[in-house]
Amino acid sequence: MNWGPTRTAPDMLTFDPEGMTSAQRDGEACVVCYKRWPRPRARVGRFPDDTTAMACADCAEALVPAPLATVVAFPTR
């Protein structure tokens, strides 16, 4: 996994747009639960055509729990 120097969430998930609504593919609806309001604001990944996949806060937390709390120090082993 390539964690870049920026604090943006890594776009590591690729979503299959097959079966999704146009709103989901345009990032106007959550890719997980179809919710359009409040507007999904979490970038959880991208589609094969490089479009950003958006999800609401709840779903984003379930999909990518770690990047939302990057302030926490990395655990040492």
Ligand SMILES: [Zn+2]
């Ligand atoms: Zn959602």
